[in-house]
Amino acid sequence: MARTGISRATLNNYIGLNLIPPPTVRKPEEVGGPTKIGYFPAWVVNRIDRIRQLKSEGMRMAQIVMQFMDEERKVLPAAPEPQPDLTYQWLEQIPFPAVLVNRSWEIIRSNHAAEDLLPTERVRGATSAVKNNFFAPFCIRGLMSGFTNWEDMLTPHIRLAKRDLSEDSLAQIYRGSEYHTEEEVMLLWRGAEPLDDRPFHHQTLVLKHFDGESRHCTLFSSALREGTLLLYVPIHMQLDRILDQLMGTVELFRSVLSREGPSHIPLCILAARLESDLHLRTALPPAEYFDLINQIILTSHQCFKKHGATPARSFQEGVVGFFLAADDSPQDYLFRALACGHSLQRMIGDLDRKWKYKQAWSNTLRLNIGVHCGHEWAGTVPSALAFEFTVVGDTLMETIKLSEFSKKGAIWASKKVIENLSPSERERVEFGIRLGVYQERFVSPNIYSPVKELLSRDELEGGGLLPISNLAVTEVVNVFP
Known part of the structure; x- marks a missing residue:
């Protein structure tokens, strides 16, 4: 300067x-x-x-x-023959409009279903940042020409964008523009309240076309590494399936489902089961019991999302999360699983305090957690969203059994998980086996034990734990950031 x-x-x-x-x-x-x-x-x-x-x-x-x-x-030299870009091929598998934007709200990719919703024209001579921006003047003009309530459609997007953009950065998009839409957009911008920084949101949209047709949909948004995924979901679609999609599944699709056929991949699995679920079922009316289970599942899925995991279908009164190696840090997925289990303990503790206050009871909500890792075949099966991640192999079954072995809200991990941590990560994990008559308070640190050495034969058989009797395990007492 x-x-x-x-x-x-x-x-x-x-x-x-x-x-x-x-x-x-x-x-x-x-x-x-x-x-x-x-x-x-x-x-x-x-x-x-x-x-x-x-x-x-x-x-x-x-x-x-x-x-x-x-x-x-x-x-510039002559452009090479364009090659198909498979990076975001998973977007085309989503059966309703989907748009992926970066932190500057430039459109990275949209699927074919979004073409009727957003204008696809491009302005000759516009810079790439302006040309591809969700709030580009020509895009706003497209909304104005297609919908009578374009302001109502744009405002939910502005509420999301205010977490990423400043008013000055929005104004830069309109500098030198031949479209005179800046004043209207800026007025909406200043009047919109930004949404909080949660990993996902849903807002209702009504699309009113000039021909008189009206459609209702829900705008779901999910924070990804690249930016924000926007899904325009018909109002009749099942909410729980969309939440599964938003709370981590897309991250998995990018790395696994872009390949043809099943993939043999390293992964870490966390399984968590509600302790004393039969007692809680009898203590609560059905409506309140299902409300409790839904809160536990939603809390768990939020925790999975925070730690980069993908939730699987819930099993009985339990949840499962898959942790895969990330492209930018391929070795941290094991530590993320342990850190997620530790965070999940605290989150369920908060939920327990709320229910104690609500019910005035002495029951304690606990999730018994198991963490295990291995190499398994991963792929997809049909579902309401056209795809669903699934794993075939012993690792999932052994992890669920390990959560059944766990008691009193503890985290138990296999030796394989701990031993494959990097040295710096292992220093941040406190683990060991509780021994002797003082096992409630005393942990012999940094040791493992086969499951069969920690239970009697009757307990192994009665608990259905014989399949993991030889699995070397340890209790994770603490995970430090």
């Missing part, structure tokens, strides 16, 4: 219009100054001087953007 004499606002405007690239942020070589500095390529100074010259000749910013695009187009 010192060399060119432009303001920070002008600099950000040029970056937003793709006239210059964003800076590369790194630590400066000199000590004692700022901890981070943004560095621009040397040619940016000449580009800013050229922009200043063109503006002095009377050119508007939109014309300047067009001129630089034309110049760059002339020197």
